[in-house]
Amino acid sequence: MNEVSISEDTIKTIVEKYHGEKSALISILQDVQKEYAFLPKDALSLLSEEMEVPLSRVYEVSTFYNSFSLVPRGRHVIEVCAGTACHVKGGPKLRSRLEAELNIECGETTEDRMFTLEEVRCLGCCSLAPVVKIDSDIYAYLEEDKIPGSLENYRKERRQSGEN
């Protein structure tokens, strides 16, 4: 499943950046996730050894917080804001439409690994409700019918860049 090779040096460097402080576990996990786009099992085992923190605690922290993913995420992460303002201004409709267009449920990744759909509360852009964030782009006042087009833009970009 996770065919990522974890470099011991990479992990050691990250831990050293925080002086091996046990209290920096969350920041360390964030750096590891930035490196590998998710938290591979082997990386967590290495961290447990390097930091001398029980693996059960590393695992607990990795699964407690929403930011962390133990499975690889899609190339593009779509975050539907489920904040209150977005909820009263049509957010649920956007979520349903995205689920329909991508053929997955919130929390899942498309088969071709292009998109991961997640719910997030809240992005703090309440004046622009309803909001959807794709990677670092924020789509404000998003209308349901604009969704297929926006998704197609990301797919087009991928095709143009020539990657598989």
Added chain:
Amino acid sequence: MINLTIDGREIQAEEGSTILQAARNNGIEIPTLCYHDELTASGACRLCSVEIKKGKRTRIVTSCIYQVEEGLTVTTHSERVMNVRRLVLQLLMARCPGSEVIRELADTMGVEPQERFQLDEDKGKCILCRQCVEVCEQVVGVSAIGFLNRGADKSVGTPFMEPSGVCIGCGACAYVCPTGHITMEESDGGEERVIWGKTFKMVACKECGRYFAPQEQLEYIGKKTGVPLDKLYTCVNCR
């Protein structure tokens, strides 16, 4: 000594002790589920809730954690307290419909299941009392099991739900589990023990031949205490 009142009785208690300890030392019953003398109180089950009054202010607090205070007035069975206990038991009965322990506790306290709560089927008998995790961390010291996820999805297990590299098969977690959710299986002859999906080869006592502890557990004790391994190959009865 601290002077306080529990259910109308004047009680003296040691400074630094909890309301629960003070009550129990004086024969006053307060039900608990997640409390264990040897472990840090977590206040997770809320069953030991009591109503306290300090001056004009009344509050509901968990007696397992709240320390005694001079002049405190404690009521262990007020209406508010009973409401909390009732709801807790109803919620646990819905979460773990298969747990006889919870059902019996509810019966003794006169609490009926809340039929409006749909029964969970995926929680087994685990009420998330946290004692297994705490004993493994605080008493045994290996932290083989821990919590994963949060909210109603929170559960206890080994990392990645795989056999743990550090579990020594001591069975302390199964021993403290109040509902019997954690199962420890031994083979017919006793040569093997399986817990949390890991199989342990048991060691036979040099004297009586009875299988009594996993090899890993004896190695762990040897490492921690410095006692040579061959001395540990004798069971407690034969020492």
Added chain:
Amino acid sequence: MARINNLQDLNKRREQGIASLFPLKTKVMVGEATCGLATGAGLVHNALAEEIEKQKLDIILSKTGCIGMCYREPLVDVIESNRPRLTYSRLAPKNVPAFLNQILEGNHKSRKPYCRIDEDIFIGNGETRRYFSGALPDDLGKISLMSEIDFYEKQVRIATRNCGYIDPDNIDEYIARGGYFSLHKALSTMQPEEIIEEIIKAGLRGRGGGGFPTGYKWQSCRRAHGEVKYVICNGDEGDPGAYMDRSVMEGDPHGVIEGMIIGAYAIGAHEGYIYVRDEYPFAVSALSLAISQARECGLLGENILDSGFSFDIQIGKGAGAFVCGESTALMASLEGRAGEPRAKYVHTVEHGLKDRPTNLNNVETWANVPVIVGRGSEWFSEIGIENNAGTKVFSLVGNIRNVGLIEVPMGITLREIIYDIGGGIPKGKQFKAVQTGGPSGGCIPKEMLDLPVSFDELSKAGSMMGSGGMIVMDETSCMVDVARYFLRFLESESCGKCVPCREGVYRMRQILDDICAGRGKEGDVQLLESMSEAIIDGSLCALGGSAPNPVLSTIKSFRDEYDAHIRDKKCPAGVCKELA
């Protein structure tokens, strides 16, 4: 950056800042906080940069934070020598060439200004400075003053004093508007106990929602046993619909830092943390830059302003857990653990982070501190109403015309906020409810619109101030659905430690699901009410302890909707899909 050692150094930087804020050359300033960027302000900035480069124009291009008028973004301000400052709104990249042209030509042919500012008032120290001398230029006679437009007329911007006025990356501009002078006053002329007295007399109460008197909290922490103490800024703003703290962290990071240094000095702490939620990357970068600038200037670190006092700040990041807004969960997170709260029978001011005395305050609370120290407790206590001094920042969002960030004196009524400031309900719809206090709060119906906004009044009405999210709802909202929304939110954010919250909120949500799907049963409302009491009493922390509030307040004020769902299997607002 040169080290600032004394008042003379500070004044020198102040002059540089003034020159930057009131430049001789023409300056164009783009509002680039998160919401500005989301409406395309970044693209506008780029278009301006390109055009300025192309035409080799001698114009300064700068940026600023959120001035609050989110409903008119992207916002671009133009400051020309000896002219009022002009605000243009809803500018798009394609408007840029013509826009720059009209600046050069000196007219408003392509775009009229939305409003103007004649005089800048530095709330931090009370100074005022005009953008021009003499009479108002003829061509601007019909352009309203920003302070007189409905949105701003009733506002008093203390915590947000610099947002939209300075480039948050420019420490000199912060200093120019009074920044760090309060720190100097505190360190050089006041004893720690005097500062605490001032905060007590000012009547500042925690702006994160708790409303606990800040001065007394500082006092308890100062008196607690222990050599090592901490101050923490809670930037985990998790209430959905609230973005006040984000705007302050992004638009005025030094305002938070200065407050913390003063507080740390008063309490006797030498280490501080700002805990920012993971979902606020721009706040993290703005704060990081401000911290490193402050260090370079010697305002953080050893021997600050030659006082002998040393203090430094680290940023801690959240990782997606609303519960980490709770103080003990936040501290657990800073310790590298799961964010599970613990009982607060022993206060965190005695045993907090790493078991040491810790003073935690919200972003907005810290941002008020420099102004209280600078202007005095008496000045502050005269704003607002009895027992509720000062102002509160609110995010006014939802079904409201003028969506944005506002800061108003305590005691203003909800009606004034929604109709005078907010411009009322758009699209010809009717007001139905305003939700305050986030998932811990409640929904206030139209009968209570004349309620003065304050900690005490809102609690009496079955809601609470909360962190400041104010979500306006019209007739297209179903109040049963709103209650369910909040339960779903809390269910997914519950840490899972205690039974009443973990299991109780889950079960309440299931019942709400049933009600919204036409499976509601007679007696459900009574069951929800009795469960609510036990959950409020039995929960370990305030997440569970206040989870029933949205349910209870909607049952109280919108009982007919519950009855319609349960008895008639109808959703009057037409929202619940499985019903009529």
